[in-house]
Amino acid sequence: MDRLEKIVLVFASGLLGVFFLALLAAARLQKIEVPPCLPPEVKPFKEGRVDTLPDGRRQLFYVAQMWRFDPEVVEVPVGKPIDIFLSAKDVTHGFYLSWSNANLMAIPGAVNAYTVTLDKPGVYPIICHEYCGSAHQNMVAYLIAQ
Numbered sequence: 001m002d003r004l005e006k007i008v009l010v011f012a013s014g015l016l017g018v019f020f021l022a023l024l025a026a027a028r029l030q031k032i033e034v035p036p037c038l039p040p041e042v043k044p045f046k047e048g049r050v051d052t053l054p055d056g057r058r059q060l061f062y063v064a065q066m067w068r069f070d071p072e073v074v075e076v077p078v079g080k081p082i083d084i085f086l087s088a089k090d091v092t093h094g095f096y097l098s099w100s101n102a103n104l105m106a107i108p109g110a111v112n113a114y115t116v117t118l119d120k121p122g123v124y125p126i127i128c129h130e131y132c133g134s135a136h137q138n139m140v141a142y143l144i145a146q
């Protein structure tokens with residue numbers, strides 16, 4: 001191997017290491033974490049519901065189906081964590097909670113989850129971002145934070 005090739009190889013490897021460390025640092029600063037596995041007792045569900053835990057924490061179980069989310073309108077407290085569980089009845093749908101990092105796929109037979117805290121009061125639309133059929137654009141629900 002030529003000396004220049006070795007230098008380029010060492011430089012490229014070092015740069016790769018710097019990029020990787022920058023990625024880890026950015027993820028840590030942004031508090032981005034790999035989502036944890038769901039507990040085994042969380043099974044796919046067919047009906048949407050809202051649970052309030054004894055400490056006041058809300059758990060929202062959303063079911064996506066052509067062309068709506070169930071539940072459609074939910075009131076949540078501002079500044080408290082909200083656990084979102086999501087499943088689908090028919091086909092794959094999307095779930096994007098506007099002005100937040102909650103962006104999930106609703107997959108039939110599976111449950112996806114995310115925890116979000118809404119710090120400002122307001123109406124947060126939830127939209128389907130996966131084309132799921134002819135009335136896909138009507139698929140919207142609302143979280144009302146107050």
Ligand SMILES: [Cu+2]
Pocket residue numbers: 064065067092093094128129130131132136139
């Ligand atoms: Cu959809």
